[in-house]
Amino acid sequence: MPDFGGSFGKVIVKAKLQKLIGLRAILPVATLRLLETDFSLRDSDQKIVVKGHLTQSMGGDQPTCYCTLRALRGYSKFHTRAAQILEPLIKAKIKDFGLKCLLEAQDLEVFKSKQGNSVLLLTVAMQAEPAVRSIALAMLDQAERHVRGVIADTDTEFLHQFRVNVRKLRSLISLLKKALPTTLIDTLKPKLSLIAGKTNKLRDLDVLILAHESYRTMLPANFESGLNKLYGLIEKQRKQEKNKVARYLSSKDYKATIASCAAEFSLNSVFETAMASKSIARVVKKLILKRYHKMLAMCQGISCQSPDQNIHALRIEFKKLRYLIEFFVDLLPKKRIVKIVGEIKKIQTILGDYNDYGVQIGILNGYVDDALVDMSNSLSGLIAILHQKKIEKRSKVESAIADFFTENMTNEFNLVFGIRKTKGLG
Amino acid sequence: MRVIASYSMKGGVGKTATSVNLAYWAAKSGSKTLLIDLDPQGASSYYFRVRPSTKKWAKRFFKAYENLVTHIKASDFENLDVIPAHLSFRNFDSLLAGFKKRKNRLRRVLKGFDKEYDLVILDCPPSISHLSESIFIASDVLLVPVIPTTLSERTFEQLMIFFKENDYPQNKIVPFFSMVQNQKSLHKETMRAMSARYKIFLKTTIPYSSDIEKMGIHKAPVDVFAKSKQANHAYRQLWEEVSKIE
Numbered sequence: 001m002p003d004f005g006g007s008f009g010k011v012i013v014k015a016k017l018q019k020l021i022g023l024r025a026i027l028p029v030a031t032l033r034l035l036e037t038d039f040s041l042r043d044s045d046q047k048i049v050v051k052g053h054l055t056q057s058m059g060g061d062q063p064t065c066y067c068t069l070r071a072l073r074g075y076s077k078f079h080t081r082a083a084q085i086l087e088p089l090i091k092a093k094i095k096d097f098g099l100k101c102l103l104e105a106q107d108l109e110v111f112k113s114k115q116g117n118s119v120l121l122l123t124v125a126m127q128a129e130p131a132v133r134s135i136a137l138a139m140l141d142q143a144e145r146h147v148r149g150v151i152a153d154t155d156t157e158f159l160h161q162f163r164v165n166v167r168k169l170r171s172l173i174s175l176l177k178k179a180l181p182t183t184l185i186d187t188l189k190p191k192l193s194l195i196a197g198k199t200n201k202l203r204d205l206d207v208l209i210l211a212h213e214s215y216r217t218m219l220p221a222n223f224e225s226g227l228n229k230l231y232g233l234i235e236k237q238r239k240q241e242k243n244k245v246a247r248y249l250s251s252k253d254y255k256a257t258i259a260s261c262a263a264e265f266s267l268n269s270v271f272e273t274a275m276a277s278k279s280i281a282r283v284v285k286k287l288i289l290k291r292y293h294k295m296l297a298m299c300q301g302i303s304c305q306s307p308d309q310n311i312h313a314l315r316i317e318f319k320k321l322r323y324l325i326e327f328f329v330d331l332l333p334k335k336r337i338v339k340i341v342g343e344i345k346k347i348q349t350i351l352g353d354y355n356d357y358g359v360q361i362g363i364l365n366g367y368v369d370d371a372l373v374d375m376s377n378s379l380s381g382l383i384a385i386l387h388q389k390k391i392e393k394r395s396k397v398e399s400a401i402a403d404f405f406t407e408n409m410t411n412e413f414n415l416v417f418g419i420r421k422t423k424g425l426g
Numbered sequence: 427m428r429v430i431a432s433y434s435m436k437g438g439v440g441k442t443a444t445s446v447n448l449a450y451w452a453a454k455s456g457s458k459t460l461l462i463d464l465d466p467q468g469a470s471s472y473y474f475r476v477r478p479s480t481k482k483w484a485k486r487f488f489k490a491y492e493n494l495v496t497h498i499k500a501s502d503f504e505n506l507d508v509i510p511a512h513l514s515f516r517n518f519d520s521l522l523a524g525f526k527k528r529k530n531r532l533r534r535v536l537k538g539f540d541k542e543y544d545l546v547i548l549d550c551p552p553s554i555s556h557l558s559e560s561i562f563i564a565s566d567v568l569l570v571p572v573i574p575t576t577l578s579e580r581t582f583e584q585l586m587i588f589f590k591e592n593d594y595p596q597n598k599i600v601p602f603f604s605m606v607q608n609q610k611s612l613h614k615e616t617m618r619a620m621s622a623r624y625k626i627f628l629k630t631t632i633p634y635s636s637d638i639e640k641m642g643i644h645k646a647p648v649d650v651f652a653k654s655k656q657a658n659h660a661y662r663q664l665w666e667e668v669s670k671i672e
Contacts, residue, residue: 040502046645047475048502073507074476074499 023210025155030103033058041082049078057102064105068097122330128179128283129269129276132172135327136265139169144258150199151246156206159245163203166196171323179283181272184264191257202245204363205238211360218385219378226378230367233375281331284324289417291321296410299401304394308358311397315351318344336416343404350393350400357390427540430547430668431565436581437552440571440604442469443638443648444664445549448569450647451665453506457544460498463511464518464561465551471510474501475645484514484521488531491538502646507543515551522556532560554588562594567671571604571632574616582620600671602628602664630664633657 017026035056040048055066067086071079094101122131143165149158170192177185212231219227248254271277295317302310322344329337361383368376432445442465449461449470463470471478476499486493498507522528536546550561562568570585572578582601589596601624607613621627632638635657637648644651648658 045475045477047477072500074497 023155023157025157027149027154030106032099032102032106034102041078043078048072049075050082052082055097055102057105066094066097066102122280122328124279124281124331126280127269127271127277128176128280129271129273131280132176132179133265133267133269136169136172137262139165139172140258140262140265143169147249151249153242153246156210159199159203159206163196163199166192168323168327170196171320172327175287175320175324176275176283178273178275179278180276181270188261188264191261195254195257198248199245202238202241204359205234205241207360208234208363209238215382219381223374223378223381226372226374226376227382229372229375230378233367280328284328284331285417288321288324289413291317291324292410292413292417295321296405299405302398302401304398308355311351312355312358314401315348315355318348318351322348333416336412340409340412340416343409347400347404350396354390354393354397357386357393361386361390427536427543428545428567429536429565430545430567430569431550431561432547432569432571433550433558433561433565434570434572434581435552435554435558435585436578439552439573439578440632440638441465441552442473442549443641444569444571444604444632444661445470445547446473446641447647447649447661448665448668449506449545449547450503450649451662452545452547452669453501453503454649455665455669456505457669458505458542459545459547460507460509460539460543461501461547461549462494462509463549464515464557465549466511466513466515467551468511468513470549471508473641473645473647474506474508476501476508476510478510478512482514483512484517487515487518488521488525488535491535494535494538511549518557519553519555522560528556529559529563532557533564536564554585559592562589562598565598567600567668568598569668570599570601572601572620572627573605574603574613574620576612576616579616579620582624586624597626599626600628600668601626603631605634606631607634628664628667630660630667632660632664 035054035058037054039052039054041050041052043049049072051070051072053068053070055068057064057066067090069079069082069086122135143162146158146162146165149155150162170189173180173185173188173192209231216224216227269276275283295314298310298314298317302314322341325332325337325341325344364379364383364386368379370376430448432441432448434441445461445463449459453459461470461474468478479497483493483497494509497509499510500506501508522531525531539546548561548565550558570582572582585599586596588594589599601620603617603620606617617631633656635655637652637655637657640651641648648655648661652658
């Protein structure tokens with residue numbers, strides 16, 4: 001089985017797969033042993049009147065036999081008759097029989113994991129502490145699902161998703177720290193921070209590698225040898241860093257840390273704080289509204305003169321706000337939330353792009369080495385171009401902020417997340 | 427959708443064998459094909475083991491395409507359907523005589539199949555009649571099997587003259603030599619002379635072969651029971667050549 005969509009030979013398949021999977025690799029998720037036979041039923045003239053197909057699936061303890069009958073034009077009565085004869089032998093009729101149905105019958109992990117979050121049933125009346133604990137456990141589980149892919153270096157998305165889930169978990173306990181016991185926060189915060197920190201450098205290197213092609217097209221051809229030297233170095237560093245991360249994620253230390261995090265979150269709620277026993281829906285709504293107003297105040301101070309740190313701080317706030325909404329999306333009015341999240345995503349893209357230029361410039365700057373002239377020339381060229389792009393993006397940042405923080409948006413947040421006195425909340 | 431008619435006013439020249447094997451190869455090459463057996467003897471339907479409905483329906487044949495659709499039957503082969511002949515088709519001529527604009531009838535009725543089929547093959551009865559004229563108008567290619575004998579040469583000449591006199595486009599006529607026996611000098615000589623006179627003969631020739639006759643025993647196209655035989659290669663080649671006609 002080829003690894004990436006890009007390695008498939010046929011151009012059409014390649015393009016279609018690439019679109020579907022992006023940076024992801026294709027991994028085997030199941031092995032099916034199938035025995036397949038075509039058969040036909042004939043009348044007294046030896047004319048085929050019904051065509052059929054038998055599929056025997058050899059997975060599991062006992063083989064399962066699937067029979068498909070196909071009616072032929074002008075011979076439908078034979079098809080009806082054949083179906084009648086087979087009826088007593090049939091356990092169940094299947095609509096849309098195919099590979100998907102065969103795989104689903106195998107009780108595969110891959111189909112279960114898709115349900116992921118929806119298994120977690122949050123209710124409006126649920127108390128804050130148990131709700132946060134169960135979401136935290138789910139996040140931890142999600143992060144863990146990516147570890148094998150990081151160690152095997154299957155694709156860069158495994159590390160990225162691992163980091164996203166760890167980041168979300170950290171955000172969750174930081175945003176809702178008042179719903180959890182202080183000791184839990186104090187124990188887990190540094191542990192999670194350590195895990196995230198261990199993977200920072202590898203992610204930076206991945207980002208550089210993913211940008212290779214776009215950097216190559218930015219520079220004139222005579223800068224290519226310098227760029228190649230840079231990438232030779234980056235590839236080498238990445239290999240070392242990947243081994244380092246893989247060693248860490250396979251270590252007893254890491255496993256013990258994750259196990260202790262899971263154990264902490266699994267403990268029964270102690271309701272140490274006032275917020276712990278309040279309705280999670282109420283707590284979250286209040287929190288979202290509070291954060292929105294905090295961001296509204298923050299954006300008042302942002303102008304074309306403001307330093308990048310202020311933009312960065314606002315970007316982080318948007319990230320937290322979106323996480324908060326997404327964690328508890330089941331408790332919020334769906335239609336309105338979809339619209340709000342759509343608007344948040346839009347501004348996040350602009351703020352993210354702006355920030356990425358800054359980050360890339362910072363990382364590339366670290367590679368400038370006076371002893372390697374042509375590599376440093378290429379780096380200077382890239383930095384100049386990225387700097388220019390960043391300046392161009394800046395005006396978009398201001399207009400995106402103005403477009404987002406409108407009176408309408410404030411009204412919408414007040415309406416959706418404002419607490420109304422309703423029975424049962426609280 | 428293309429319409430190919432296997433036609434000759436002479437009987438026993440290999441029209442049905444041509445229709446059956448061509449339809450088979452067309453379907454096998456991926457063209458959604460409908461074979462319409464217009465010959466009341468129903469030989470091509472027989473070769474595909476398809477029986478007609480018991481009702482007489484010749485009267486409804488030219489009314490509308492919807493009438494034809496209900497008589498379509500799947501053959502044993504993918505992409506290939508058949509409208510079997512019915513003995514009542516022998517009355518086609520007197521039926522057509524009663525219609526206004528009879529020459530366009532078949533063309534109009536076949537138009538309905540445009541969406542479902544890439545190719546319609548008409549297996550025609552041996553005559554020159556109202557039905558034949560409808561066929562001349564309805565088809566894009568009139569594939570004419572010619573046995574290289576004096577009598578066949580004469581029949582072919584008559585067809586060419588008929589087309590000329592009645593202003594039918596002669597370029598629809600695509601003849602090929604059928605039931606060829608290369609050991610006969612008469613066959614060789616006739617083929618040479620006719621090819622020189624009419625530059626429109628296809629390169630492929632169909633040999634006289636007992637394998638083609640055996641289609642009746644096997645009730646199947648030649649490829650099914652005589653895969654590696656010369657006759658089978660010839661039909662395959664014939665389809666390849668016919669499919670390239672512009």
